Amino acid sequence: MEDLILLIKHLIIGLVQGVTEPIPVSSSGHVMIASEILGLGEQGFTFAILTNTASLLAVLFMYREDVMRLATNSLRYIRTKNRKYAADFRFVILIIIGSIPAGVLGVLLSDVIAENVSMTIIAIMLFVTGTALWIIRNMRGKKGDADLTAKDAFLVGLGQAVALTPGISRSGATIISAIAVGMKQDTALRFSFMLYIPVSLGGVVLGFSDFIHEPNKAALALPYTVTFIATLFMTYFALKWFMGIMKHGKLIYFTYYCFIVGTLLLIFY
Structure with missing residues (x-):
């Protein structure tokens, strides 16, 4: 019975991670909240x-055509210098430019950030996220892919770096930054998740050794598998849903959500 309950708890955590990864409400913050409610305690680095x-694979699958085109044409350009690529x-x-801030700060400050997280901090950061979403709610940029500059990319990258703090949504911070520098909604969304890929991949590579040497991985193999599958599928479907939200410019709903959850955290924790 206890094993079944543990599996259900890990299923819920996977669903929470999957649903909240693509949308601007902070997946790391929600996983911490869900873990606290379910009595699982703090989830480790391996988790x-x-x-x-799992979320990375879902994003890669969703944007597989863009990723393949960008990779193939970039290699063609390097080889041939043909302007069409x-x-x-x-x-x-x-x-790459946009990935630098989060990559550097992630290496330098990951331990500091992890040691200074509480439900109060998550609540405050949710208010920050909600406020930022409110500020940009009516902005409609005009910049497409061809109009972006290195400065735009770096500023959006700074937004991603800020989102290393639980409670600050990564997708929210990058999309807010992208819209603030004048990107169109669809460009902001695509650039946000293109930025997610290298930083996420870097985290997987750097943490692979810790994953391999996890002392309890045999005992947690089944719960972790359940979590992985739940996260994979829910990230995919949540991202498809969020694309529709972005298309209609309805980010204001996430402002209300962040304020409500932040308030509940301050009241009960």
């Missing part, structure tokens, strides 16, 4: 790698 990998090569360079 974070597991769920991150230059736009995709330039977009990849912008993704």
